[in-house]
Amino acid sequence: MDTKRKISALWKGVLLALLVSLCSAHLALADDWSLKDRNGAQYKLSEQKGKWVLVNFWAPWCPPCIAEMPGLDALQKQRKDLLVIGVAVMYGKTEEVTDVIRQHSISYPIVMGNEDIASDFGEMTGMPTSFLYSPAGKLVGHHYGPLTQNEVEQAIARKPAAAGLFTP
Structure with a gap:
């Protein structure tokens, strides 16, 4: 040759x-994924049928990640049709994560993540990164950067203003 x-x-x-x-x-x-939060509770996508699911990857050293947490927490508390799961990544010690959760009174489940968990969801080019799943368990898309409570609500309501917010 x-x-x-x-x-x-x-x-x-x-x-x-x-x-x-x-x-x-x-x-x-x-694919169907399964995540275990820091308290040992298991969350599996296939078991969340009928609910919107927002999986939010964040890091304790990331100001935009921390800034979006109160809005995500409010969503979790206000909407029975939505489950927010935070996945902490790129942290040194568990205390870094628990300090952020405590300081901001976060009530949604937090997974102590790692590179393997992050890679299961796909490439992430920055923090925070969120993945939104429909009540049918289908990936709507992903979003790089912080999200507001209003943006997530618009995406769930499928408002035209939010059409490009989550990309497949």
């Missing part, structure tokens, strides 16, 4: 591997 054909075959292999990797990352987002 000549050099041009070897390079062409190599690039085809690289592109195929990239495509497979992207597809498998997307499939991980669509």
Whole structure:
């Protein structure tokens, strides 16, 4: 095989591997997941049928993450059709996470996450990152950056103003 054909075959292999990797990352987002919060309670997507589910990845050193927490907590308290699950990532000690939860009186479940849990949901380019699931258990999309209570409510109500908020 000549050099041009070897390079062409190599690039085809690289592109195929990239495509497979992207597809498998997307499939991980669509799969049923199970998360255990810091108190030992288990949350499985398939068991949340009939509820909207917002999985919010955050870090204790991230000011925008902490700024959005009161709004997410208010949503959790006000809406019986919504479950907010916070997943703490990129922390050094558990106390960093519990201090933030205590300081801001967060009542929604918090998972002590890690890179494996984060990678199950897909690539995250920044913090916070949120994934919204419909009451049918289907991924509506993900959002990079902080969210307000109003933005999440608009996305759930499927208001046109929120159409681009969560991207597939």
